[in-house]
Amino acid sequence: MFSQRIASLRPSPIREILSVIDRPGMVSFAGGLPASETLPHLTHSIAPTSLQYGPSEGDPELRTLVSEQLRALGLDAPTERVMILSGSQQGIDLVAKLFVDPGTPVAVESPTYLAALQVFRLYGADFTDLNWADSPGAPLAYVVPTFANPTGRCAIDGERDSLARACLDSGTTLFEDDPYRELAYGPCHRAPVTARMGGGSWVYQGSFSKTFAPGLRLGFLTASEDLFPRLVMLKQTVDLHSSTLSQQLVRNALTDPSWASRLDELASFYRTRRDSFDDALRRHLGGLAEWETPAGGLFFWLRLTKPIDTRTLLATAIDRGVAFMPGEEFFPDRPQLGTMRLNFSHADADATERGLRTLAQLLATCGL
Structure with a gap:
């Protein structure tokens, strides 16, 4: 009763994970969510033509x-x-x-x-x-x-x-x-x-x-x-x-005349958050993974010192209040084990500390 292409349809791992980020105390390193404090406060009047x-x-x-x-x-x-x-x-x-x-x-x-x-x-x-x-x-x-x-x-x-x-x-x-x-x-x-x-x-x-x-x-x-x-x-x-x-x-x-300054402020805000995240990574995962500090964007890409399938860790991590993206999901054909993507833009400093500490504890139980 369905089209042939439906047989290859799989749910989006990101959307599935994002469905849990509103749980109390959840730290999300999963999706590419901007920091809530950078979102605009909209006060514009709405012209009728904008509803046409x-x-x-x-x-x-x-x-x-x-x-x-x-x-x-x-x-x-x-x-x-x-x-x-x-x-x-x-x-x-x-x-x-x-x-x-x-x-x-x-x-x-x-x-x-x-x-x-x-x-x-x-x-x-x-x-x-x-x-x-x-x-x-x-x-x-x-x-x-x-x-x-x-x-x-x-x-x-x-x-x-x-x-x-x-x-x-x-x-x-x-x-x-x-x-x-x-x-x-x-x-x-x-x-x-x-x-x-x-x-x-x-x-x-x-x-x-x-x-x-x-x-x-x-x-x-x-x-x-x-x-x-x-x-x-x-x-x-x-x-x-x-x-x-x-x-x-x-x-x-x-x-708006402030648009250019908004972009500058946004880059400055995320640069600071990236650097803070990098420091926290070194404290908690320094002996468990390798990574390069990104020159832009919203993500760190981690290569673990042991090739474990990080998809098997996700459910436990979510139960312990932290979400991340298993790196295996980003490969078109042959997943590279022992990789994960961590978003640094959304969580504040306290949440980052708590989340990375939890991830380190979880990885330690896998023998890393």
Whole structure:
């Protein structure tokens, strides 16, 4: 009675874990939740037009604002090729619908964003490993080059050049997901790979969830001329258009004179929280795991000194009041045991101490 693709459908581990974070005393290192104290206090009046239907591509003024920002990054992104999304997750779904049939090869990093893997699997993708210097060997390549989820890695300039050239030479469409670029805490190369894809097929997307408010469910997408009209038609079949109310709120924020200072303050806040988390990690897990301090984004990627399957620890950890993301979930085919992703943005200093101490105690019972 169901479609064939439902057989490959699996629940999102992140969404399952997030369902428990409101328990009293729960410390969550699981999802990429912004710190609650960074979320805006909205006091704007609501115009009646913000409660009306809108164009599929999005509010024209907001699209123009996004276009100006993207063009400043070197992207070929005129207003008429900018689309507002109902969260960047929608962009992944639209691109998957455009390219992926059962058996279609999709090149991805390993590990990579697990919600993207979930969507590509739903449509039947066969995953291949993305090599930054060689042909992706697939019609579509998905990459998070700036503060990658889950590793926090930022690709160097030469890698970005090589990937763009490999995609152009092989005719691969490059799909660049870039939700964390504004959360930079140190020097790193952040120029979009797709800005180097002149003459090729590409999609670039970003999000307002990390810089403004995730509950508004708003992102944006731009694409090469050959792809954009088809992506718009696909969006029309899904939700007609993104929330006009959310778009008004984001447009007001972007045009506020304080927007630039908000981004600076946000990066400063998370830099401090990252450093505090790093110190706590060294105290509690210094002999149990290895990691690199991320130059941006929201996550630490840990490699345990013993290759245990961290998925088996999760239920016990939640029972003891701490949630994390097992690293095995982020691998497309062959999970690497003994890895975990820890979010540092949401928990305050006291909760971080309590949560990491609990994790260390739990890992010690596994012989680490």
